[in-house]
Amino acid sequence: MADLEDHIRHKRELVIALMGKGGTGKTFISLGLIQSLKRLGLKMIVADADSNRSLSRYLSYHYLGYGEKELQELPLITGSEKDFYEFHGLSSEQTYRKFYNTPFHEVKKFSITPTDSFTKKYVKTLSDELALMSVGTSALRMEELYSNRCSHATLNPLKAWLALCTNGAVVLDCGGGEDSGRFGLPIGTHVVVVVVEATPDSVAISEDIRAIDEELGIPVVYVLNKCLNHFPEVEAFESKYSDRIVGKIPFMPSIYGKNPLDVFDQVERISTQILERILSQKLSSPEERWERVLRWQDRLQEQRELMKTQPFSFVS
Numbered sequence: 014m015a016d017l018e019d020h021i022r023h024k025r026e027l028v029i030a031l032m033g034k035g036g037t038g039k040t041f042i043s044l045g046l047i048q049s050l051k052r053l054g055l056k057m058i059v060a061d062a063d064s065n066r067s068l069s070r071y072l073s074y075h076y077l078g079y080g081e082k083e084l085q086e087l088p089l090i091t092g093s094e095k096d097f098y099e100f101h102g103l104s105s106e107q108t109y110r111k112f113y114n115t116p117f118h119e120v121k122k123f124s125i126t127p128t129d130s131f132t133k134k135y136v137k138t139l140s141d142e143l144a145l146m147s148v149g150t151s152a153l154r155m156e157e158l159y160s161n162r163c164s165h166a167t168l169n170p171l172k173a174w175l176a177l178c179t180n181g182a183v184v185l186d187c188g189g190g191e192d193s194g195r196f197g198l199p200i201g202t203h204v205v206v207v208v209v210e211a212t213p214d215s216v217a218i219s220e221d222i223r224a225i226d227e228e229l230g231i232p233v234v235y236v237l238n239k240c241l242n243h244f245p246e247v248e249a250f251e252s253k254y255s256d257r258i259v260g261k262i263p264f265m266p267s268i269y270g271k272n273p274l275d276v277f278d279q280v281e282r283i284s285t286q287i288l289e290r291i292l293s294q295k296l297s298s299p300e301e302r303w304e305r306v307l308r309w310q311d312r313l314q315e316q317r318e319l320m321k322t323q324p325f326s327f328v329s
Contacts, residue, residue, distance in 0.1 A: 026125075026299070028175055028183040029291065030199035032226075033208035034218040035189025038238040038262070040067045042208055043186040044273040045284035047072075051142050056126040056181040058136055060090075060171070062148040062198060063188040069147040075274045076139035087147040090135045090171050097170040100131040109169065113310040117303040123174055125181030132174070168196050172309075176201025176302045190218060194225035197309045203296040204232045206259070206287075210239050213246040230305050234294055236260040236287060259290035 029046065031039040040063070050057050061068040069087065073079035098104070101112055101121055112120075123132050128144070136144040148171060175183065178201075185202060187193035199205050205226050209219045219235065226233050235258045237251070251258065262283055268276040277284075297305075 026179050026181060026183075026203075027296075028178055028185070028202040028302070030175075030185040030187055030193075030202040030205045031208060032187045032193060032199065032205055032222050033189065034210065034215045037189075037208045037210040037215050039063070039189070039208045040071070040186055041273045042206070042236055042238065042260075042262070042284075042287075043068055043184055044071060045277065045280050046288060047143070047184050048274070048277045049281065049284040049288050050182050050184070051140075054142060056142055058125055058132070058144045058146055058178075058181065058183050060146040060148055060175070060183060060185045062171070062193060063186055065188075066147060068186045069145060071272060071274060072139055072143075072145050073137070075272065076143070077137075084147075087137055087145070088135050090146055090148050090174065091167045093131070093135050093170045094167075096131055096134060097173070100129075110310075110314075112173075113307055117300045120177060120303065122177045122179045124179050125183070127180075168198055172197055172200055172306060174201075175199070176306045179299070191221045191225055194222055194229070197229065197306075199226065199231060200229050200305050200309050201302045202231060203302065204234060204291060204294060206291065207233060207235050209235050209237050209250070211237060211244070211247045213244050216244075216246050216250045219250075229309065230301075232294060232296060233257065234259045234291060236262065238262045239264045257294075259294070260284075260287035 027050075031043050031046075033039050043059070047057065047059055059068060059072060061072075066084065070084060073084055073087070077083070103109070103112055123129050125132065128136070132146075136146045138144050175185065175198075183202075185199060187198060193199060205222075207219045207222050207226075209215050223233050235254055237247075237258060237260070240261050240263050260283060262280065265279065268279055
């Protein structure tokens with residue numbers, strides 16, 4: 014794990030996002046990476062951006078004994094805009110445009126160690142090394158149901174937070190499919206780990222995710238999970254992306270259906286190797302992460318202006 018320790022010591026942050034088709038094992042692999050990082054004694058925040066909140070459920074039960082009632086009471090960063098404006102000295106939502114014109118060396122950063130005031134309000138401490146941010150990006154909340162705000166807008170605080178995190182590690186568990194990428198959620202991460210189950214459907218969706226992330230400029234690597242079947246599509250995928258596959262997890266019936274935190278010893282070696290291989294890739298610098306966010310916002314603004322000039326019509 015020397016590469017990981019060197020990276021954290023020199024770069025001071027590591028932000029990893031897990032994406033993939035629903036049910037491929039993103040949460041399981043997220044927990045493996047979390048445990049591997051934790052055993053290094055690193056300060057870390059886990060951001061659960063999956064609407065089923067499995068990661069939040071596993072972690073809060075394991076560390077705090079939480080049930081469903083306590084889980085629902087965790088703060089959501091999607092409702093944090095007012096505090097976000099105050100942290101950055103913004104006076105209203107309209108000043109987001111000013112914020113997204115701020116150069117990297119001038120914009121205010123978020124800190125994991127020590128935790129800044131904004132981050133501290135929106136995480137739940139699980140242990141000395143670990144805190145949970147339960148995002149709930151797809152959860153149906155009344156203020157979203159009757160709001161004129163789009164999902165892109167409600168995710169703005171999280172996208173900026175991911176891009177400007179310093180002094181620690183963040184593991185982001187995204188929802189299944191391509192939506193997280195289309196919302197630009199992982200745009201501020203160092204790298205996206207796409208979890209691919211060894212099936213043609215999972216391979217096809219992983220290609221869509223890769224195309225979106227590469228359009229955003231995010232480095233992409235792959236973890237193959239449940240490598241039992243040998244479909245031609247899967248074999249072709251392995252051959253095409255052999256240099257980007259950072260881990261292969263065999264089909265392991267003994268661990269399925271169990272709390273991943275209780276069976277970590279069975280996959281610890283694999284998780285450690287995945288981390289080492291992730292860090293052998295060319296990862297984004299902090300400046301590059303922020304530049305991607307600025308480009309994303311410019312593209313959104315261009316699209317909004319274009320829509321204003323296009324006449325509305327029905328397609329019969």
